[in-house]
Amino acid sequence: QKEVEQNSGPLSVPEGAIASLNCTYSDRGSQSFFWYRQYSGKSPELIMFIYSNGDKEDGRFTAQLNKASQYVSLLIRDSQPSDSATYLCAVMLEYGNKLVFGAGTILRVKS
Amino acid sequence: DAGVIQSPRHEVTEMGQEVTLRCKPISGHDYLFWYRQTMMRGLELLIYFNNNVPIDDSGMPEDRFSAKMPNASFSTLKIQPSEPRDSAVYFCASSEQDTDTQYFGPGTRLTVL
Numbered sequence: 001q002k003e004v005e006q007n008s009g010p011l012s013v014p015e016g017a018i019a020s021l022n023c024t025y026s027d028r029g030s031q032s033f034f035w036y037r038q039y040s041g042k043s044p045e046l047i048m049f050i051y052s053n054g055d056k057e058d059g060r061f062t063a064q065l066n067k068a069s070q071y072v073s074l075l076i077r078d079s080q081p082s083d084s085a086t087y088l089c090a091v092m093l094e095y096g097n098k099l100v101f102g103a104g105t106i107l108r109v110k111s
Numbered sequence: 112d113a114g115v116i117q118s119p120r121h122e123v124t125e126m127g128q129e130v131t132l133r134c135k136p137i138s139g140h141d142y143l144f145w146y147r148q149t150m151m152r153g154l155e156l157l158i159y160f161n162n163n164v165p166i167d168d169s170g171m172p173e174d175r176f177s178a179k180m181p182n183a184s185f186s187t188l189k190i191q192p193s194e195p196r197d198s199a200v201y202f203c204a205s206s207e208q209d210t211d212t213q214y215f216g217p218g219t220r221l222t223v224l
Contacts, residue, residue, distance in 0.1 A: 032211040043202055043215040044154070088154065092211045096167055097142060099213060101154040 003027060004091050006102035015111045019076040021087050023102055026070065029094030033065055035074045036088040038104065044088055048074065079109045113137075115216030117203050123222045129191040132219045134203030135184055141208040145178055145188050148218075149199045160186065193223045 004025050013019045021035075032051055036044035050056045050063040050072070062075040072091075076083055086104040093100060116135040124130055136143045144159040158168040160180045168178070175194070180186040190197055200220050204213040 034212070036215075043218050046212060046214065049212060097159065097161070097211070098156055098167065099144075099211070100156070103153045 002102075003093075003100045004089055004102035006087075006089050006105045008103055008105060010106040010108050012108045012110060013079050015079060015081060015109055017079050017109075019079045019083065019107055019109070021074040021076075021089075021105050021107065023072045023074075023089030023091075024070055025072070025089075025091045025100075027091065027093050027100075028067075028070060030091045031094065032092035033063070033072045034090040034092075034099070035061075035063060035072075036090060036101075038086045038088055040085075047087075076107075079107075081109050081111045083107060084109050115203055115205055115214055117201075117216040117219050119219060120217060121220045121222075123224065124193055125224050126194055127192040128223075129189065130193045130197075130221060130223075132188040132201050132203075132221070134186045134188070134216060136186070136203070136205030137214060138184070139207065140205035140214075141183075142206045142213075143180060143186050144204040144206075144213060145186070146202040146204065146215075147199045148202060154202070157188070190221075193221075195223045197221060198223050 034049045035047045038044045048063045050065045056063045060077045064073045088104045089102040118133045145157040148154045157170045163180045178188045200218045202218045203216045206213045
């Protein structure tokens with residue numbers, strides 16, 4: 001079992017819709033969770049981080065964390081074509097300062 | 112702030128040659144990370160440093176890979192000898208002491224022929 005799993009997609013949504021990206025992780029002791037966006041040919045860019053169970057909102061983005069289910073999600077409201085990218089879920093392992101990345105989900109927003 | 116700086120941005124070399132990748136972390140950041148990204152394996156942590164000291168190099172693929180951090184503002188990742196399977200994008204990232212948030216450099220695209 002991979003430490004961080006994501007559906008590779010592509011996930012296609014129409015412009016203005018809500019995009020829902022999901023991630024599961026195996027290290028039950030993990031405390032820090034991150035979503036990075038990566039455009040083709042570019043480096044990963046931090047979008048959000050979340051430490052506590054529940055929701056965290058930042059503009060059009062909402063991160064959701066459920067530690068009991070070992071599940072993290074990212075919602076993008078009012079999706080725009082510029083949101084088209086690969087979204088990487090990353091989990092900080094309980095021991096050591098190591099960030100483990102999922103394989104990423106490709107999101108395509110169609111205008 | 113200039114962000115994490117990496118050089119070169121692109122490197123094309125022949126099998127067997129030595130390759131050196133360079134990284135300057137964000138000023139004041141205590142942690143430095145080297146990652147490799149390929150289509151097959153995704154983004155993998157190779158090694159990380161805290162206050163210039165290597166902490167975990169368990170991700171380094173083999174002895175052909177080595178990394179150093181002689182001071183707080185400079186790190187190198189060296190591959191000697193290089194092989195075609197080393198072709199990938201290599202990222203450097205840095206973070207502050209009391210946060211888990213890592214900031215990535217632009218990456219070096221390495222092609223070994």
